[in-house]
Amino acid sequence: MLNNIFNPKSVALIGASNKPKTVGSGIALNLLKGKREIFFVNPNTPRIFNKKTYKSVLDIKEKIDLAIIAVPASIVNDIAKECVQKKVKGVIVISAGFSEIGNIEREEKLKEILKDIPLIGPNSLGIINPKAKLNASFAPFAPKKGNIALLSQSGALIDAILDLSLNENYGFSKIVSLGNEGGLDLGDYLKYLDDNRETKVIGMYLEGIKNGRKFFEIVKNIKKPIIVLKSGKTDLGKKAALTHTGSLAGNNRIYSSVFKQLGLIEVDSIEELLDTLKILSWLDRCKNGVGIITNGGGFGVLASDYLYNENIKLPKLNRETLNLLNISLMEKVNKNNPMDVIGDALANRYEKGIEAMLLQKDIHCLYIIQGMQIMTESEKTAKIITKLYEKYKKPIICSFIGGTSFKKAIQILEKKKIPNIIEIKRAVKTIKNLTYEK
Amino acid sequence: MLNNIFNPKSVALIGASNKPKTVGSGIALNLLKGKREIFFVNPNTPRIFNKKTYKSVLDIKEKIDLAIIAVPASIVNDIAKECVQKKVKGVIVISAGFSEIGNIEREEKLKEILKDIPLIGPNSLGIINPKAKLNASFAPFAPKKGNIALLSQSGALIDAILDLSLNENYGFSKIVSLGNEGGLDLGDYLKYLDDNRETKVIGMYLEGIKNGRKFFEIVKNIKKPIIVLKSGKTDLGKKAALTHTGSLAGNNRIYSSVFKQLGLIEVDSIEELLDTLKILSWLDRCKNGVGIITNGGGFGVLASDYLYNENIKLPKLNRETLNLLNISLMEKVNKNNPMDVIGDALANRYEKGIEAMLLQKDIHCLYIIQGMQIMTESEKTAKIITKLYEKYKKPIICSFIGGTSFKKAIQILEKKKIPNIIEIKRAVKTIKNLTYEK
Numbered sequence: 001m002l003n004n005i006f007n008p009k010s011v012a013l014i015g016a017s018n019k020p021k022t023v024g025s026g027i028a029l030n031l032l033k034g035k036r037e038i039f040f041v042n043p044n045t046p047r048i049f050n051k052k053t054y055k056s057v058l059d060i061k062e063k064i065d066l067a068i069i070a071v072p073a074s075i076v077n078d079i080a081k082e083c084v085q086k087k088v089k090g091v092i093v094i095s096a097g098f099s100e101i102g103n104i105e106r107e108e109k110l111k112e113i114l115k116d117i118p119l120i121g122p123n124s125l126g127i128i129n130p131k132a133k134l135n136a137s138f139a140p141f142a143p144k145k146g147n148i149a150l151l152s153q154s155g156a157l158i159d160a161i162l163d164l165s166l167n168e169n170y171g172f173s174k175i176v177s178l179g180n181e182g183g184l185d186l187g188d189y190l191k192y193l194d195d196n197r198e199t200k201v202i203g204m205y206l207e208g209i210k211n212g213r214k215f216f217e218i219v220k221n222i223k224k225p226i227i228v229l230k231s232g233k234t235d236l237g238k239k240a241a242l243t244h245t246g247s248l249a250g251n252n253r254i255y256s257s258v259f260k261q262l263g264l265i266e267v268d269s270i271e272e273l274l275d276t277l278k279i280l281s282w283l284d285r286c287k288n289g290v291g292i293i294t295n296g297g298g299f300g301v302l303a304s305d306y307l308y309n310e311n312i313k314l315p316k317l318n319r320e321t322l323n324l325l326n327i328s329l330m331e332k333v334n335k336n337n338p339m340d341v342i343g344d345a346l347a348n349r350y351e352k353g354i355e356a357m358l359l360q361k362d363i364h365c366l367y368i369i370q371g372m373q374i375m376t377e378s379e380k381t382a383k384i385i386t387k388l389y390e391k392y393k394k395p396i397i398c399s400f401i402g403g404t405s406f407k408k409a410i411q412i413l414e415k416k417k418i419p420n421i422i423e424i425k426r427a428v429k430t431i432k433n434l435t436y437e438k
Numbered sequence: 439m440l441n442n443i444f445n446p447k448s449v450a451l452i453g454a455s456n457k458p459k460t461v462g463s464g465i466a467l468n469l470l471k472g473k474r475e476i477f478f479v480n481p482n483t484p485r486i487f488n489k490k491t492y493k494s495v496l497d498i499k500e501k502i503d504l505a506i507i508a509v510p511a512s513i514v515n516d517i518a519k520e521c522v523q524k525k526v527k528g529v530i531v532i533s534a535g536f537s538e539i540g541n542i543e544r545e546e547k548l549k550e551i552l553k554d555i556p557l558i559g560p561n562s563l564g565i566i567n568p569k570a571k572l573n574a575s576f577a578p579f580a581p582k583k584g585n586i587a588l589l590s591q592s593g594a595l596i597d598a599i600l601d602l603s604l605n606e607n608y609g610f611s612k613i614v615s616l617g618n619e620g621g622l623d624l625g626d627y628l629k630y631l632d633d634n635r636e637t638k639v640i641g642m643y644l645e646g647i648k649n650g651r652k653f654f655e656i657v658k659n660i661k662k663p664i665i666v667l668k669s670g671k672t673d674l675g676k677k678a679a680l681t682h683t684g685s686l687a688g689n690n691r692i693y694s695s696v697f698k699q700l701g702l703i704e705v706d707s708i709e710e711l712l713d714t715l716k717i718l719s720w721l722d723r724c725k726n727g728v729g730i731i732t733n734g735g736g737f738g739v740l741a742s743d744y745l746y747n748e749n750i751k752l753p754k755l756n757r758e759t760l761n762l763l764n765i766s767l768m769e770k771v772n773k774n775n776p777m778d779v780i781g782d783a784l785a786n787r788y789e790k791g792i793e794a795m796l797l798q799k800d801i802h803c804l805y806i807i808q809g810m811q812i813m814t815e816s817e818k819t820a821k822i823i824t825k826l827y828e829k830y831k832k833p834i835i836c837s838f839i840g841g842t843s844f845k846k847a848i849q850i851l852e853k854k855k856i857p858n859i860i861e862i863k864r865a866v867k868t869i870k871n872l873t874y875e876k
Contacts, residue, residue: 026812101770138812141843156734156781160809163840164860207739231736236752237743243735243772269863270740270839296594297681298669301645302708305675314674332539334681343594371598374464374576401708402601405579422602425707 001118002184002192005090006129006174008065009036011136012057012088014079015070015095016040016048023070023094025049026138027126033142034133037062057086064088068126068136073097073106076122080113091183092136093121099180107182119183120176125155128175131198137177146171147200148277149193151186153178157205161274169414170278173198187214194222201280202226203273207241209255219262225280227265227433229273230255265433272429275421279430282417283395286364288435289313291357292338294369295345295376299401299424300338303369306428312435314338315362324359328352337363343373347380354385358392365395367431369424372402378409386416395434399427439556440622440630443528444567444612446503447474449574450495450526452517453508453533454478454486461508461532463487464576465564471580472571475500495524502526506564506574511535511544514560518551529621530574531560537618545620557621558614563593566613569636575615584609585638586715587631589624591616595643599712607852608716611636625652632660639718640664641711645679647693657700663718665703665871667711668693703871710867713859717868720855721833724802726873727751729795730776732807733783733814737839737862738776741807744866750873752776753800762797766790775801781811785818792823796830803833805869807862810840816847824854833872837865 011031017024024042028049031038039062040048043055054060057067057079067088069079073095083091091114098107100123110122120127126137130145139155141162148170152158155177165171173196176189186209193199202224209215219226232241233252259266267273290312294300307314314337317325325335329352334340339357341349350368357363370381378400389396398413398420400406410420421427449469455462462480466487469476477500478486481493492498495505495517505526507517511533521529529552536545538561548560558565564575568583577593579600586608590596593615603609611634614627624647631637640662647653657664670679671690697704705711728750732738745752752775755763763773767790772778777795779787788806795801808819816838827834836851836858838844848858859865 021813023812140810140812140814152736154734154736156809156811157736159811160734160737160839163810163843165841167841205736207736231739231743234743234746236746237739240735240739240742240774240776243774243778269861271861271863296592296598297678298590298592298595298643298645299598301669301675301678304678305669305672308672308674336678336681338678340681371594372578372601373594373597374461374578375459376578401598403603403605405601423707423709425709 002188004065005092005118005120006127006134007132008090008134010039010062010064011036011066011068012039012041012060012064013068013070014041014057016042016053018045018048023138026140027068027070027094027136030135030137030139030142033135036134039064057082057088060086066090066092066136068092068094070094073103077106077109077113080110084113084117088117090118091120092124092126093119093179093182094124094126094138096123098122098182107180111182114183121179122182124179125158125177127177128172130172141166143175144171146173146281147198148172148281149174149196149199149202151176151178151189151202152205153207154205157270161270164274168278170281181210185211185214187211187218190222190226191218194224200224201277203277204228205273206230207232216258216262219264225265225285227267227273227276227280228259229267229270230259271426275426275430276433279397279419279434282419283434285434286395289315289362289364290367290431290435291315291360291363292367292369293341293350293353293357294338295341295343295373296369296371297334297340299369299371300340302424303367303428304338306425307431310428310432312428312432315360318360321356321360324356325352328356344375346375347377347384350381351384351388354388358388358394365397365431365434367397367399367427369399369401372405378406379412382409382412385413385418389416389418397421397427397431397434399424440626442503443530443556443558444565444572445570446528446572448477448500448502449474449504449506450477450479450498450502451506451508452479452495454480454491456483456486461576464578465506465508465532465574468573468575468577468580471573474572477502495520498524504528504530504574506530506532508532511541515544515547515551518548522551522555526555528556528558530558530562530564531617531620532562532564532576534561536560536620545618549620552621559617560620562617563596563615565615566610568610579604581613582609584611584719585636586610586719587612587634587637587640589614589616589627589640590643591645592643595708599708602712606716608719619648623649623652625649625656628660628664629656632662638662639715641715642666643711644668645670654696654700657702663703663723665705665711665714665718666697667705667708668697709864713864713868714871717835717857717872720857721872723872724833727753727800727802728805728869728873729753729798729801730805730807731779731788731791731795732776733779733781733811734807734809735772735778737807737809738778740862741805741866742776744863748866748870750866750870753798756798759794759798762794763790766794782813784813785815785822788819789822789826792826796826796832803835803869803872805835805837805865807837807839810843816844817850820847820850823851823856827854827856835859835865835869835872837862
């Protein structure tokens with residue numbers, strides 16, 4: 001059902017426009033970047049971006065899979081009726097001016113008109129399917145392809161996340177701006193994404209959940225990791241949520257305990273959402289048991305504090321590992337977990353430490369911290385890490401902590417899907433979520 | 439006393455070297471970037487970086503203000519004796535191999551030898567005074583000039599912070615790698631920095647405090663804001679600290695309550711340390727009472743949650759402010775605090791909202807959040823913000839949340855010392871520290 005919306009053969013945009021920096025032109029330009037048939041509907045403008053326009057969707061002779069409605073709210077329902085008559089297979093209503101501003105009646109009417117056709121919105125930024133080159137949104141950015149699905153009750157948040165992601169190496173499978181969920185709701189999208197091969201991990205920004213029971217029933221059967229950023233947790237936030245999307249943000253403790261019961265990973269900021277999505281996009285979850293290697297003792301102390309607070313285990317190095325290290329590494333290396341290879345470590349000292357730790361059975365993943373010091377060989381170390389990652393297949397997370405000095409090294413790591421997170425506290429949070437078991 | 443160390447007329451480096459990527463060559467190259475007289479001492483190499491070398495510090499005819507010792511630990515004390523004989527005015531011992539590895543005796547001897555001369559270290563990365571163009575360290579980065587002083591018990595952490603800072607717009611007044619604090623200790627540096635005109639704010643990374651009573655007595659009289667990142671807070675972290683610097687990290691609760699009593703600002707990560715230093719480097723502390731303006735309702739909801747948890751007040755918009763807004767701003771703008779100027783806001787809508795809020799008396803600082811949406815005018819908004827900041831003089835913090843899209847706008851803001859912090863949660867943390875009163 002949703003496939004016609006995410007992979008349409010033909011799209012009609014009702015409310016297309018030539019005028020720069022408007023919703024109607026934003027969507028039009030995004031649509032034109034794809035390769036499918038696009039039809040622009042606008043009774044007042046004969047040509048838009050050098051394409052002929054139609055006065056009504058009913059004037060188009062070809063079949064329409066997806067209709068996008070971006071007209072003033074007052075005429076949306078009339079347009080929706082024409083879409084039903086045209087037998088489109090799915091509708092996105094971009095227009096705002098429905099239940100989010102208290103106009104429940106208008107939204108109920110829309111739902112009634114589109115009761116047999118899947119509806120995204122109203123009050124939605126649109127949807128994006130990078131692999132199919134479908135950008136049916138007015139987002140000012142085109143995301144990279146990848147395996148992260150993103151569902152959001154805030155369109156602005158999608159824009160910001162896409163913007164941030166262009167500096168990163170991960171990408172997206174599907175993006176949905178949920179809008180008011182007048183037709184399709186959170187549960188419907190989650191069900192679709194669970195079956196969607198291109199999606200490995202699902203991220204959500206929520207202020208409230210409309211159909212709680214359905215959500216619960218669907219999510220409890222989903223195997224893919226779901227990361228949720230829920231706002232409106234405090235009295236102040238709830239009030240703000242009410243004026244934003246009209247969501248009743250509900251009791252925070254109940255939400256959090258339901259999320260926990262369902263095995264969802266709850267995060268507390270946009271940054272943490274993206275860190276966690278990145279790590280679960282690239283790595284598979286593993287058991288609790290982390291080895292740490294660093295060239296800065298202070299980094300190890302900080303990491304130890306954070307890991308302790310997150311109940312992450314640091315297995316002691318066993319006799320076999322120590323024997324290995326005693327043969328290969330000099331005396332002054334601090335042979336513990338965290339292991340401090342000391343500030344003057346060249347890449348080969350990291351190599352010995354990393355391999356010994358990866359061989360220890362109860363170390364299920366590795367956390368490697370490196371600061372740029374006078375002798376640091378960052379690119380060589382990065383290459384060694386990718387080699388050992390491919391050899392031992394245990395998840396590795398890195399914190400190469402620096403500005404531009406580690407740029408190349410981080411590219412080497414992330415090209416092989418070894419995530420680098422620049423701040424130790426944030427990295428430990430993602431390790432917590434990586435070792436999390438449903 | 440410390441002035442001779444931070445602004446020396448002449449420096450001798452004992453243990454200078456030509457060999458790339460060594461401590462001895464790292465310091466030598468850093469020193470050569472300054473304009474003072476530099477003398478290299480090395481009995482085995484006749485010339486280093488095209489400069490004549492001396493076999494001993496005693497062979498130098500000129501007066502020496504600062505001697506830097508970077509030789510094997512076993513001969514440090516003999517060299518120190520020569521420095522005393524030479525009547526140098528200050529000594530930095532870079533060499534490791536003292537109390538941090540349990541060699542207490544060697545360190546006691548060093549202290550005895552240098553009892554009448556200020557000693558930094560041993561086991562120190564060195565010191566940096568950007569304004570005086572003194573880089574007496576083997577840090578691989580030269581920091582920008584600024585008003586932030588940094589004291590750290592980890593040299594690697596200094597390297598990482600300098601590395602990170604090169605991507606930022608703030609800078610440093612003094613940087614000290616504390617080492618083992620065999621001579622000068624934390625209290626001495628703090629006292630010096632409190633009198634130092636170039637320093638506005640002090641940041642510290644600590645694992646333990648050696649002379650607690652002295653620290654307490656000095657800090658309680660310091661007026662400048664001090665931000666402290668203390669690690670070794672947990673059992674695991676304490677163990678790691680013990681193997682790192684030999685510090686007894688002590689009882690965390692006692693530390694935190696003493697910090698609080700002394701009016702210190704305690705932070706929990708390198709990132710938070712830098713965010714807070716940046717904000718206090720540029721802005722003056724203010725009373726509790728924040729106005730928020732955003733073009734994304736979801737951003738406002740998230741911010742509200744964080745502010746609530748940090749006990750930051752969001753004053754209600756009063757009648758005067760509302761009157762102003764009703765005249766100047768259209769109906770659909772959400773005229774609350776947080777104020778949502780809505781996704782299609784151009785710069786002028788921000789202008790009206792910002793000015794009205796700045797005029798309200800119990801709003802002591804402003805937090806402006808902007809995501810890049812299709813109509814967003816980021817640079818124009820940034821210019822308006824700088825103009826209103828200069829007019830009303832109330833602190834403004836921004837979160838322009840994006841990757842490269844806001845690069846120019848952020849430069850406009852930060853050139854005028856209006857800090858931009860990309861993540862809302864982190865920005866709110868800094869607002870908490872900005873509205874903090876001693």
